Amino acid sequence: MKYLCLIYDDEQQWQKFPKEVQDKYMGEYMAFTESIKKNGQYVGSNQLQPSHTATIVRARNGKVSTTDGPFVETKEQLGGYYLIEAKDLNDAIQVASRIPSARSGSIEVRPVVERPQA
């Protein structure tokens, strides 16, 4: 079963880190990604540009509206994700707990809807 692990963290804090701290963090991310690739749980992942680059799009009655940014100011922003393969929720939680940002921010674990292959 697939789970999407959404990574929420304080991006302002991240930008304030000195380069060597950022490098160390990226190193931990690389090591984590490597480890789940090795055991076959990795499906995909991406880091996102900071939330100020976000755009909200809505289509209502044939009219498209475009607005800037996320809806609310929160301390933690969506910064990236991993799509993983896990046996069950306990397994997924175990993987999510090893994502480096789990220690500073939080990880939302969402099961992916599985459709029967027709």
Next chain:
Amino acid sequence: MPDDIATHVRDQVDAIYRSDSRRVLATLIRLLGDFDLAEEALHDAFATAVEQWVEKGIPANPRTWLISTGRFKAIDRLRRTAKFESTDTAALDRFETQSVQTPDYDDNVEDDRLRLIFTCCHPALSPDAQIALTLREVCGLTTEEVAHAFLTPPSTLAQRIVRAKGKIRDARIPYEIPSRAALPTRLDSVLHVIYLVFNEGYFASTGTSLTRADLTGEAIRLGRLLTELLPEPEATGLLALMLLHEARRASRTTPAGEMILLDDQDRSLWDRALIEEGVDLVEHALASRRFGPYTLQAAIAAVHAEATSASATDWPQIVGLYDVLLRADPSPVIELNRAAAIAMRDGPAMGLALIDAILVRGDLVDYHLAHAARGDLLRRLGRGDDAIAAYERALELVTQETERSFIARRLKELRPTLPR
């Protein structure tokens, strides 16, 4: 006499339902992989038992019979729906292959009960849902009974249970006993659910009755089941804590339902058998050297339970236990309780200084018991005006009817003594 036989069988089925339906359900959930399907299978199995046992007699091992009948009924049900709807037949395939191997019903039955407890108390479910699901599935209470116990509309509670089962299914919360590594945190979550059920029964948060024996009874039953299945020191400590509190239930309210504080309780009403059992369990848990906050709270309750009066209580030992508890599980409420124990050991002024320090820090300012405790110490120091102000604040914050009338009584006692 067929009627006699029918009555006899029905009585037997009822008795087996009471003693074994939760075990059967726990195993059916494992075999069928779905709570709702297992519940339907459970009811089908018992309905079939009533019909068939009249003719064929009660089987040698009724539980195994019920599990295997429930499982076949569930497969039948799935086959029938599969015929009409072209739904996913993967579940059906799974059961059919499963039937090739002989499922070991009986060996796993106690493990299945633990699986059920750990699944109902999974931390990925909201605490409210954990409590509702545990009382419903593990204790076998009806939705209406759980709703009544928590003064919640049955529809709200039913929805909570449906949502929790949906999450178990859709997020695939596994039906398993946690691994050794995960056990401490997962056990915490189970103990917390039991503790919350007990606490609601011991000190109802709302309503007119201070205690609810139905809830303390269920919590103790759960505690006994858990320690029997998994004798971890903190599980033992929690059971001891509940028994020691339960032992005092009869003395905590007047026949009219008014609250009586520990100091004024008639200790001859305390249940000695429960105290003895509780003290034994505490000693057992302490000896393990792997105990935690529940065992420490139980140890404090044991010191109270063994004292012949409030003044004869070993207060230095209680303060010492609170010191350890505060290190193990720091919280303002424990600090407050420690302050009350210090007041008994070193006098009200010492206790008051500690409570004031907590409040100045901004903690517990909206907690009625902090103000009531303050009021009590001020009263004992002869500071009537300040005591009244503290009790008045407590009265504004209290939500429980019995406590409200207790504080109101204290206020009434204080007011006439004031020089006007």
